[in-house]
Amino acid sequence: MVRQLDYHDMRAVFTRFQQAEPEPKGELEHVNAFTLVVAVALSAQATDIGVNKATRALFAIADTPAKMLAIGEERLMEYIKTIGLYRTKARNVIKLSQILVDQYGGEVPSSRAALQSLPGVGRKTANVVLNMWFHQPAQAVDTHIFRVGNRSGICPGRDVDVVERAIEDNVPAEFQHHAHHWLILHGRYICVARKPKCGICPIRDWCLYEDKTE
Known part of the structure; x- marks a missing residue:
């Protein structure tokens, strides 16, 4: 029962x-909706503390999808190599950045379905972004x-x-x-x-x- x-x-x-x-407040550090998506995606099977340590320097130079694409997958891996599954996560971050640029004008969408269509973004990640950035319950x-x-x-x-x-x-x-x-x-x-x-x-x-x- x-x-x-x-x-x-x-x-x-x-x-x-x-x-x-x-x-x-959530404990993942971010400066905008895009960096929040990336931080939450990176936090899967990792700690918030570990993600924050890795992303402080990364987000200082790549806080938009276009800037993330500019640094590329190889450089991205250097920033996040202390995070578990970093190779797969780097690939997903680059792919989702490309989709955001191509389909959403570089902006993060505010619908769960659109968020979940991004590589590496599951329902939990989508819900965190909807809650923390778009103030949905x-x-x-x-x-x-x-x-x-x-x-x-x-x-x-x-x-x-x-x-x-x-x-x-x-x-x-x-x-x-x-x-x-x-x-x-x-x-x-x-x-x-x-x-x-x-x-x-x-x-x-x-x-x-x-x-x-x-």
Whole structure:
């Protein structure tokens, strides 16, 4: 049986998140929509810290699709070689840059379908861009959100798509925009995988996790 917080507890949880961090921010560094797309695409199977270290110098010289094409795939690989799967990611970044130049006038589109048509951009990446840059209430479910959602009863589901729908269906509307950021940060720093820090958890009173730590 799926355990799901009821509406009143859900509202209490997100009110607490909002009180603790009214304007949560993503931790990937970017300067515009294009660099956000690239940063999120590079972050697959990598840490935000590692991506930020690699992209600071890169984005200083290549912050548009045209500039990225100008440096080319070989030079791009030199900038991102510390990131996992960097060869494949470099190829995808060059391909998506070419598509943005050829089909979108160098601008990043604001539709999920268009974003997901870009090489190396899946639904999660598209949702991050829609949320962070275009301010749409899109929910990007990563491993942190999947764990927190199922462990706490906030947004349980057997896969990321079900968890995404659970957030959309059950989180009160006024919290939708920041929901995925609150959940990611909670999973990254408090509701960690091996030994959750339940003793300092701001939503402990409502969490359905039975094996709480002290």
